Structure formats: C-alpha cells, structure tokens
Amino acid sequence: MKYFLYWGCSLEASGSNYLESIRPVSKILGLEFEEIDDWNCCGASISYIGANDLSIKVLNARNLALAEAQGGYDIVAPCSSCYIQMVKVNHEIQENEDLKAKINAVLKEGGLNYTGSIRVRHLLDVLYHDVGPEKIRSHVKKPLRGIKVAGYVGCQTVRPYGEYDSVERPISHDAILQALGAEAVPFPKKMRCCGSGIFLTEMGYCMNLVKDILEDALNHGAEIISTVCPMCAMNLEAYQHRINKVLGTNFDVPVVYLTQLMAVAFGLDMKVDAALDRNYIPPEVVLKKAIGH
Amino acid sequence: MADPKKKGKAEGPVSYDPSFSKEVFEKVDYGEKIKMCMQCGVCAASCPLSMVMDYSPRKIFALIRAGKRSEVLSSKAIMLCTSCYSCKVRCPRKVPVVDVMHGLANYALKQGYVPREETALFGREFWKQILRLGRIDEKDLPRRYFFSKGIIPGIKKSMELADMGIVLMLHKRMKLLPERSVKGIKELRKMLEKASAMGNGGA
Numbered sequence: 001m002k003y004f005l006y007w008g009c010s011l012e013a014s015g016s017n018y019l020e021s022i023r024p025v026s027k028i029l030g031l032e033f034e035e036i037d038d039w040n041c042c043g044a045s046i047s048y049i050g051a052n053d054l055s056i057k058v059l060n061a062r063n064l065a066l067a068e069a070q071g072g073y074d075i076v077a078p079c080s081s082c083y084i085q086m087v088k089v090n091h092e093i094q095e096n097e098d099l100k101a102k103i104n105a106v107l108k109e110g111g112l113n114y115t116g117s118i119r120v121r122h123l124l125d126v127l128y129h130d131v132g133p134e135k136i137r138s139h140v141k142k143p144l145r146g147i148k149v150a151g152y153v154g155c156q157t158v159r160p161y162g163e164y165d166s167v168e169r170p171i172s173h174d175a176i177l178q179a180l181g182a183e184a185v186p187f188p189k190k191m192r193c194c195g196s197g198i199f200l201t202e203m204g205y206c207m208n209l210v211k212d213i214l215e216d217a218l219n220h221g222a223e224i225i226s227t228v229c230p231m232c233a234m235n236l237e238a239y240q241h242r243i244n245k246v247l248g249t250n251f252d253v254p255v256v257y258l259t260q261l262m263a264v265a266f267g268l269d270m271k272v273d274a275a276l277d278r279n280y281i282p283p284e285v286v287l288k289k290a291i292g293h
Numbered sequence: 294m295a296d297p298k299k300k301g302k303a304e305g306p307v308s309y310d311p312s313f314s315k316e317v318f319e320k321v322d323y324g325e326k327i328k329m330c331m332q333c334g335v336c337a338a339s340c341p342l343s344m345v346m347d348y349s350p351r352k353i354f355a356l357i358r359a360g361k362r363s364e365v366l367s368s369k370a371i372m373l374c375t376s377c378y379s380c381k382v383r384c385p386r387k388v389p390v391v392d393v394m395h396g397l398a399n400y401a402l403k404q405g406y407v408p409r410e411e412t413a414l415f416g417r418e419f420w421k422q423i424l425r426l427g428r429i430d431e432k433d434l435p436r437r438y439f440f441s442k443g444i445i446p447g448i449k450k451s452m453e454l455a456d457m458g459i460v461l462m463l464h465k466r467m468k469l470l471p472e473r474s475v476k477g478i479k480e481l482r483k484m485l486e487k488a489s490a491m492g493n494g495g496a
Contacts, residue, residue, distance in 0.1 A: 009428050009429040009430075013461075013467055013468045014431055014461055014467070015466070016466050038475050038476045039475070040423070040428060040475050040481060043423065044429070046412075046416045047423065048395035048398060048416070049399065049402065049413060049415075049417055049419065050417045050423075051420050052399060052488070053392070053396065053399075053493065054489075054491055054492030055485050055489050055492060058488040059423065059485065062481060084376075084378075102491070106484050106491065107484060109480065109483045109484045110480030111480065155378055155379070156376065156377070159378035159379065159381070160381040160382045160389075160391075162382070167382045192341060192377075193377035193379070195341075195375055196377065197376065198375055200415065200438075201409070201411035201412040202342075202373065202409070202412065205342055206375075209341055238457060238461070277464070277465075280461075280464055
C-alpha cells in the first residue's frame with residue numbers, strides 16, 4: 001500500500017525517535033511511504049496568533065495540492081497536530097464549493113490547484129484499519145508480555161472528527177498495544193489534554209494538566225506511557241523533572257511512541273530501529289522483559 | 294488555581310447590546326457560529342483550563358451578546374485554548390468553540406489587546422518563521438521567542454530552559470544544521486499575503 005508520509009517539522013527534531021521507528025516498522029508491515037516534495041509546515045495549533053483563518057487554510061491547501069499533483073495517495077500524518085490541521089482544511093474544502101474557489105484563487109498565485117480528492121489520515125488510523133491488529137500480531141517476535149502500558153491518545157489524534165475511532169472512548173491504540181503482547185491499562189485521563197502548543201508559554205497552568213495525566217496513568221498501574229503524537233510525547237516526557245521540582249512530585253516514567261514499542265516487539269534493533277537511546281527517560285529498564293536482559 | 298468566587302463577574306448590569314455581536318459575526322473567523330449557542334455550558338465543563346480562565350467559553354459567548362467588547366477582547370480565556378477539541382465534539386449546537394476562540398484571539402491581538410503576552414510573543418514568532426522558511430526550526434523558534442522581549446529577558450529565559458535544549462541535543466532530538474526554506478518559499482509568501490488580505494481582519 002502506498003501513501004504520502006507527511007511527517008512534519010517536529011519529527012525531524014524533537015520527535016526524531018518517532019520518525020526513526022516509523023521507517024523500519026512500516027517496512028515490515030508493507031507500508032510504502034513517499035514524501036510530498038517541498039511540503040510546508042501545517043501551522044500547528046498556534047498559527048492563529050499571527051494569521052487569519054484563510055491563511056492557515058491556504059498553508060495546508062498547498063500541501064494538499066502538491067500531493068494531488070504528485071500522485072494523489074492518502075496523506076498519512078504521524079503528528080496529531082499536522083493531522084488535525086490538514087484534515088480540517090480538507091473537510092471544509094470538500095464541503096464548501098465557495099471556500100474551495102476562494103482557496104484556489106489564492107493557490108493560483110503559486111501555480112497550484114486543489115480539486116479536493118485527497119484523503120488525510122492519522123498514522124494510528126492506518127495501523128489499525130489498513131494493517132490491523134492481527135497482521136501486527138503476526139510480526140511480533142518478542143511479545144511485550146507482562147508490561148503495563150498506558151496508551152495515551154490525547155486530543156487531536158481523534159478529535160474532533162472521530163473518523164476512525166471514538167472521540168470519547170477510543171480503542172485503536174490499546175488494540176495495537178495488546179497485539180504487541182502488552183497489557184493496555186485503562187485510565188480515565190487518556191483523552192485529557194497535555195497543554196499542547198501552549199505548554200511552553202503557559203507552563204504554570206499546563207504542568208498541572210500533565211501531572212494529572214501522569215498520576216492517573218501511574219495510579220492505574222502503568223509502567224510506561226505510549227503516545228502517537230510528538231507534542232504529547234514532548235509535554236509528557238521532557239517536562240517531568242521540571243514538574244517534580246515545581247509541584248513536588250516524583251515522576252520518572254518513560255514515554256515512548258507506539259512505533260518504538262512495535263519495533264521492540266518485532267525484534268528489531270533497540271537503537272537503530274526503535275531509537276530508544278533518543279528517549280530522555282530511558283525505557284529499556286521497563287522493556288527488559290521483552291528485550292531479555 | 295483561581296478563586297471560583299472571584300471569576301466570571303462582569304461589571305455593571307447585563308443587558309443585550311447587539312453592536313459587538315454584529316462586529317464578531319462579521320469580522321471574527323467563525324464568529325457567526327456563536328449564533329447557535331444556547332448557553333448550556335458543556336464547553337465550560339469539557340475545557341481542561343476553564344478553571345483558570347476569567348470567563349468560561351460559555352460566558353464569553355454571553356458577554357459577546359451583552360456587548361461587553363473590552364471584557365471579551367481582553368479576557369485571558371480567549372488565549373488559553375489548548376485546541377483539545379473537547380468542547381467542539383461535545384457542543385450539542387455544533388458551535389466550533391475552538392475555532393471561535395482562535396478567531397477571537399486573532400481579532401483581539403489585531404485590535405491591540407494582549408490577553409496573554411507570552412503566547413502572543415511565541416505565536417507571532419511562529420508565524421514569522423513560517424513566512425521566512427515555510428517550516429518550523431525547533432531550535433531557532435524558542436530562541437527567537439526568548440529574545441523577543443530584549444536581550445536581558447532573553448538570557449534569563451534561555452538560562453531557565455537551557456536544560457531542555459541540552460537534553461534534546463544529547464538525545465539527537467535537535468537538528469543541528471539551520472533549517473533551509475522550502476523551495477517554493479517565494480510563491481508561498483505571495484499566497485499567504487493574498488490570503489491575509491482576503492480573509493478576516495485584513496493584513
């Protein structure tokens with residue numbers, strides 16, 4: 001199956017462990033990814049500060065137009081923010097002819113046009129629906145047996161459209177964790193927001209959001225947290241020790257990408273493929289049951 | 294956390310004044326959608342940060358109807374949206390609350406209000422980087438944001454958060470080379486300039 005992988009700005013930097021693990025895992029699963037040539041940033045969830053809505057729509061429509069001209073495959077976004085920005089614009093263009101005409105009038109300035117034929121999808125959607133837990137299970141060589149994982153879904157992964165999973169009680173993330181042999185612990189805050197793009201500028205408020213999520217996961221027995229979004233991963237992992245200092249907590253829980261866990265369970269290299277050495281809080285200790293040392 | 298007794302109290306008697314509503318419907322992105330609001334408060338109950346807002350989203354919509362222009366445009370609530378979409382999926386009247394809040398924040402900033410200074414500074418640098426490169430350089434953006442208020446506050450903020458940068462660098466989660474602009478940057482800028490002029494709020 002061929003797709004465009006729109007990995008976005010974060011996966012080349014703070015989310016590099018996500019991209020590094022997506023590549024070998026997708027190869028095993030037979031997912032063929034192509035890059036959209038000369039893609040631009042999606043604007044994330046903070047661009048409204050500096051730009052009006054039409055500008056943000058045009059920014060995303062450029063990527064959609066480029067993808068349409070380059071083959072028209074589904075666009076797969078591993079970053080929830082990229083996903084939601086693009087899927088939102090795509091829906092509005094597909095549903096509103098006037099808006100489409102307006103956007104195309106702007107795209108024309110750059111010699112582009114978008115008819116509305118592209119489908120935008122989250123990587124989790126493709127893993128769950130196109131590949132499926134059964135096929136994923138068939139590739140597992142080192143099951144994550146006995147490892148308790150909190151499958152943190154976060155916000156923009158399924159909200160607001162709920163195209164491939166429930167917006168209130170999603171199951172896809174946990175189903176894949178179970179296919180890997182792990183125990184997916186239920187925890188009520190799996191859909192609660194981590195602070196997203198305003199964490200850095202509103203740390204005083206957002207640290208409490210992350211504290212609540214981490215506490216909830218740990219109280220339900222989680223030893224490790226799995227995410228499918230670079231913003232969630234950043235906020236949940238990189239700020240833990242700062243939260244400890246400010247809020248007097250004692251967090252030291254590894255936060256990994258679902259694809260890193262898949263690489264481990266598929267028996268791939270811990271460093272080259274799973275990119276575990278790029279995690280700030282080392283996940284190897286928890287994963288030793290699967291790794292076997 | 295804010296004292297619940299102190300928040301959400303608008304000054305003076307509340308009566309309906311359509312002048313500000315009209316302004317919001319016409320000039321704010323997604324502004325006309327608030328016509329659908331029936332004041333049920335599901336948005337307020339769903340919001341992860343409503344407890345630290347001066348007015349909940351529901352109250353913001355009520356204040357718009359009451360014509361309380363400066364209260365709304367200076368309210369920190371309109372810039373505390375984390376874009377989690379809990380409100381948008383739950384609203385029984387299909388008000389895209391997140392989009393309205395973003396529209397209000399954008400409009401307020403254009404009108405000279407600065408409800409949350411840090412987010413405003415960061416957001417402006419973010420968009421400037423898109424105009425310059427077409428992409429976001431994760432090491433360059435924080436630096437520009439830290440120094441946006443001057444050298445001394447910049448150094449202070451950089452020192453405060455230096456550990457984060459070092460950790461990311463040591464774990465190969467920072468691109469060391471400067472980000473290059475997209476090939477079609479000139480065309481992209483031209484398109485964004487046009488969209489800025491055609492859309493709400495002007496350039």
